[in-house]
Amino acid sequence: MMEEFFKVMTPAAVLAMKERFSRVETEAVSLSEALDRLAGADIVSPVDLPGFNRSVMDGYAVAAASTFGASDGSPAFLTIKGSIPMGAVPEFDIRRSEAAAIATGGMLPAGADAVVMKEHANAVSETELEVYKPVAPGGNMVGANEDFEAGGIAIARGTLLRSQEIGLLAGMGLTSVTVYRKPLVGIISTGDEIVTVEESPPPGHIRDMNTYTLAALVRESGGAPVNMGVVPDRYEVLYEALAEAVKDCDAVLVSGGSSVGARDYTKKAITALPDAELLVHGVAMRPGKPTMLARSWHRMVWGIPGQVTSAMVVYMIMVRPFVQHIGGYAGTEPPTVSARIARNVPSVYGRTDFVRVWLEADPSGGRPLAHPVFGKSGLINTMVKADGLVAIDADSEGINKGDAVAVIRF
Amino acid sequence: MMEEFFKVMTPAAVLAMKERFSRVETEAVSLSEALDRLAGADIVSPVDLPGFNRSVMDGYAVAAASTFGASDGSPAFLTIKGSIPMGAVPEFDIRRSEAAAIATGGMLPAGADAVVMKEHANAVSETELEVYKPVAPGGNMVGANEDFEAGGIAIARGTLLRSQEIGLLAGMGLTSVTVYRKPLVGIISTGDEIVTVEESPPPGHIRDMNTYTLAALVRESGGAPVNMGVVPDRYEVLYEALAEAVKDCDAVLVSGGSSVGARDYTKKAITALPDAELLVHGVAMRPGKPTMLARSWHRMVWGIPGQVTSAMVVYMIMVRPFVQHIGGYAGTEPPTVSARIARNVPSVYGRTDFVRVWLEADPSGGRPLAHPVFGKSGLINTMVKADGLVAIDADSEGINKGDAVAVIRF
Numbered sequence: 001m002m003e004e005f006f007k008v009m010t011p012a013a014v015l016a017m018k019e020r021f022s023r024v025e026t027e028a029v030s031l032s033e034a035l036d037r038l039a040g041a042d043i044v045s046p047v048d049l050p051g052f053n054r055s056v057m058d059g060y061a062v063a064a065a066s067t068f069g070a071s072d073g074s075p076a077f078l079t080i081k082g083s084i085p086m087g088a089v090p091e092f093d094i095r096r097s098e099a100a101a102i103a104t105g106g107m108l109p110a111g112a113d114a115v116v117m118k119e120h121a122n123a124v125s126e127t128e129l130e131v132y133k134p135v136a137p138g139g140n141m142v143g144a145n146e147d148f149e150a151g152g153i154a155i156a157r158g159t160l161l162r163s164q165e166i167g168l169l170a171g172m173g174l175t176s177v178t179v180y181r182k183p184l185v186g187i188i189s190t191g192d193e194i195v196t197v198e199e200s201p202p203p204g205h206i207r208d209m210n211t212y213t214l215a216a217l218v219r220e221s222g223g224a225p226v227n228m229g230v231v232p233d234r235y236e237v238l239y240e241a242l243a244e245a246v247k248d249c250d251a252v253l254v255s256g257g258s259s260v261g262a263r264d265y266t267k268k269a270i271t272a273l274p275d276a277e278l279l280v281h282g283v284a285m286r287p288g289k290p291t292m293l294a295r296s297w298h299r300m301v302w303g304i305p306g307q308v309t310s311a312m313v314v315y316m317i318m319v320r321p322f323v324q325h326i327g328g329y330a331g332t333e334p335p336t337v338s339a340r341i342a343r344n345v346p347s348v349y350g351r352t353d354f355v356r357v358w359l360e361a362d363p364s365g366g367r368p369l370a371h372p373v374f375g376k377s378g379l380i381n382t383m384v385k386a387d388g389l390v391a392i393d394a395d396s397e398g399i400n401k402g403d404a405v406a407v408i409r410f
Numbered sequence: 411m412m413e414e415f416f417k418v419m420t421p422a423a424v425l426a427m428k429e430r431f432s433r434v435e436t437e438a439v440s441l442s443e444a445l446d447r448l449a450g451a452d453i454v455s456p457v458d459l460p461g462f463n464r465s466v467m468d469g470y471a472v473a474a475a476s477t478f479g480a481s482d483g484s485p486a487f488l489t490i491k492g493s494i495p496m497g498a499v500p501e502f503d504i505r506r507s508e509a510a511a512i513a514t515g516g517m518l519p520a521g522a523d524a525v526v527m528k529e530h531a532n533a534v535s536e537t538e539l540e541v542y543k544p545v546a547p548g549g550n551m552v553g554a555n556e557d558f559e560a561g562g563i564a565i566a567r568g569t570l571l572r573s574q575e576i577g578l579l580a581g582m583g584l585t586s587v588t589v590y591r592k593p594l595v596g597i598i599s600t601g602d603e604i605v606t607v608e609e610s611p612p613p614g615h616i617r618d619m620n621t622y623t624l625a626a627l628v629r630e631s632g633g634a635p636v637n638m639g640v641v642p643d644r645y646e647v648l649y650e651a652l653a654e655a656v657k658d659c660d661a662v663l664v665s666g667g668s669s670v671g672a673r674d675y676t677k678k679a680i681t682a683l684p685d686a687e688l689l690v691h692g693v694a695m696r697p698g699k700p701t702m703l704a705r706s707w708h709r710m711v712w713g714i715p716g717q718v719t720s721a722m723v724v725y726m727i728m729v730r731p732f733v734q735h736i737g738g739y740a741g742t743e744p745p746t747v748s749a750r751i752a753r754n755v756p757s758v759y760g761r762t763d764f765v766r767v768w769l770e771a772d773p774s775g776g777r778p779l780a781h782p783v784f785g786k787s788g789l790i791n792t793m794v795k796a797d798g799l800v801a802i803d804a805d806s807e808g809i810n811k812g813d814a815v816a817v818i819r820f
Binding site for chain 1: 441442445459460461462464466468495496497498499513514515516517528552556557558564565572573574575576577578579580581582583585601602603604607608610611612613614615616617618619620621622623624625626627629630643669670671672716717718722745746747748749776777778786788789790791793794796814819820
């Protein structure tokens with residue numbers, strides 16, 4: 001059998017194959033739809049931000065040099081030339097020994113290069129100001145292009161658009177933004193014992209969980225899931241479903257085939273696809289050893305375990321980085337939480353083990369304790385109880401109580 | 411002035427007021443819309459899961475006792491009674507010294523309480539099986555109600571529905587689920603210098619960033635933002651907008667009023683609302699000192715700084731827990747990343763400082779380094795560069811290079 005010759009690969013070697021798959025195209029979305037999308041191009045600021053010299057304090061716009069040497073005992077005496085209404089362009093400029101009342105957000109007059117805080121000055125009359133503390137040039141103000149400069153790259157391609165990037169886009173007046181489109185990920189669940197969620201499972205059957213679990217994971221990684229339904233354990237039907245899916249989707253996930261026999265025909269169907277190349281057949285990880293990855297034209301096809309918990313781990317560790325990659329994500333590692341493991345966890349040398357843990361906060365503010373979740377690995381309740389996964393490296397025979405671990409959060 | 415008598419409160423004292431606001435009602439959503447929603451009731455499993463005694467390995471269903479004492483040198487000899495097709499109800503039961511071929515996912519016959527892995531057995535003929543290793547009762551199988559039990563609480567009220575909870579709901583056949591509805595959060599931006607994002611700002615004006623930034627943050631905390639527009643610095647207009655917003659929304663955010671004068675009339679408008687009670691006027695934090703919280707009937711009204719970066723920090727630290735609370739969230743702390751601070755950061759005693767940091771991964775797998783982001787605090791580029799916030803406690807005068815810090819991730 002061919003699989004005898006196929007070498008089980010390390011997770012890292014599989015992840016390195018990401019680059020074989022190219023990114024999806026881009027599309028324009030409105031600003032209110034852009035949250036959590038990935039910038040599809042370098043976004044150049046069309047304007048300076050804030051666009052004018054802007055006060056960040058209530059006080060007096062001055063030429064900073066007018067205040068040098070000022071102190072409580074020896075204040076600087078300035079002439080108040082006027083007051084600047086919010087949103088108005090000052091109708092005068094400021095020279096040495098002159099000041100203008102200004103509120104936070106106001107526009108500095110020409111000639112002013114700093115703002116004296118109200119608390120450090122006293123208007124002894126309508127026109128006379130005493131300043132008790134010097135202010136440096138640029139103090140308590142923001143220069144016209146100090147936040148962003150017109151023509152500069154404000155947001156790099158591949159950046160995740162968080163709330164601050166959304167605000168920045170608004171500030172630049174960009175009501176439409178180029179993002180990568182969401183990769184379409186087809187999901188096929190196989191197994192003669194699987195019924196759809198709407199059906200009442202006869203004895204010996206279970207409802208399809210993988211379609212929903214994987215769809216949720218696809219959404220969380222920026223993709224758009226496409227439910228291709230439940231397929232019985234028959235080669236022809238699976239092949240047809242796969243061939244249909246690779247026509248329309250950027251990636252296809254086939255979960256199931258938990259028995260050796262079913263796995264064999266899943267492999268057969270995947271490798272029979274047009275222009276197919278089997279890239280991965282077996283990964284040195286647990287759970288997830290029987291994971292397969294193939295290419296059909298430029299689309300990726302994954303064979304992942306049918307057991308819902310194994311399918312989740314394989315998705316999170318192996319598939320997610322690929323979906324994020326074709327979706328334009330420029331980052332690399334998933335963010336992890338640094339913790340200490342609460343007890344010894346043995347592991348087998350030569351295989352990366354993924355252990356489910358729940359996190360207990362450290363009341364003294366240190367790293368949380370990561371407790372391994374007990375229970376048979378196939379039970380979904382172990383995932384419901386867990387907050388994340390800890391990887392135990394292949395070159396280790398386990399981790400010891402108190403060891404530092406990086407928790408991949410769910 | 412009244413505010414002279416109003417004591418600046420600690421962030422913890424403000425957060426403790428959450429309980430004054432009640433949770434929103436619940437609604438039913440379909441399973442495919444349930445991701446990232448909060449369970450609106452304890453969800454009781456209507457069924458046992460998996461619902462039958464299920465094999466998790468390819469092998470032979472047996473009565474475990476038949477294998478006790480088996481070894482390579484002295485195998486147990488069993489009679490193969492048949493084979494169990496996937497998804498089928500076995501037509502026979504298993505007695506002592508009997509076995510039935512079974513695949514992963516198959517239903518165990520009555521009388522069988524374990525599965526011998528294929529690798530630990532050898533079928534020497536169609537009916538004769540040698541077993542080389544004992545299996546414990548329950549081994550390589552999952553009991554009918556071992557994952558979840560009918561009538562038990564599968565998902566507690568207030569639980570965030572992640573991919574695994576979605577899968578579990580599917581497994582239980584629940585195509586509709588009760589969740590808290592999304593709290594409606596009205597957002598009002600004030601300031602004579604603010605124009606909408608579609609407008610071209612005249613000199614001295616800037617585009618409204620807060621509406622978009624806060625809307626994104628509201629979405630991320632499970633709420634539904636309601637854009638109430640930009641309001642000029644006029645008491646009557648602000649009051650009208652506020653009165654309109656508290657009629658329709660569960661919470662209202664007014665950002666702006668960065669100058670002392672504007673803040674005063676914001677307070678005046680908030681406290682003039684029907685049945686209004688000012689709960690907070692000033693928080694011992696930086697940024698965010700001028701934060702206000704009031705109640706109008708049972709709705710909450712927040713006055714937050716106009717500076718976009720300050721508004722973000724106030725939302726994330728103060729407002730978010732309230733929005734999550736009324737939205738049904740049962741958790742407490744935001745998840746943090748444990749890191750070491752990369753340099754000394756001074757701070758003022760008596761005030762909690764929130765410092766923007768970017769994270770540098772530790773190549774050796776330890777805690778990341780948290781680098782304070784340089785730049786004037788009002789610049790949105792400091793938020794774009796940052797990965798999160800570090801709180802420096804009020805009873806501290808700063809943190810030292812290498813100190814452990816908890817980073818609140820953006």
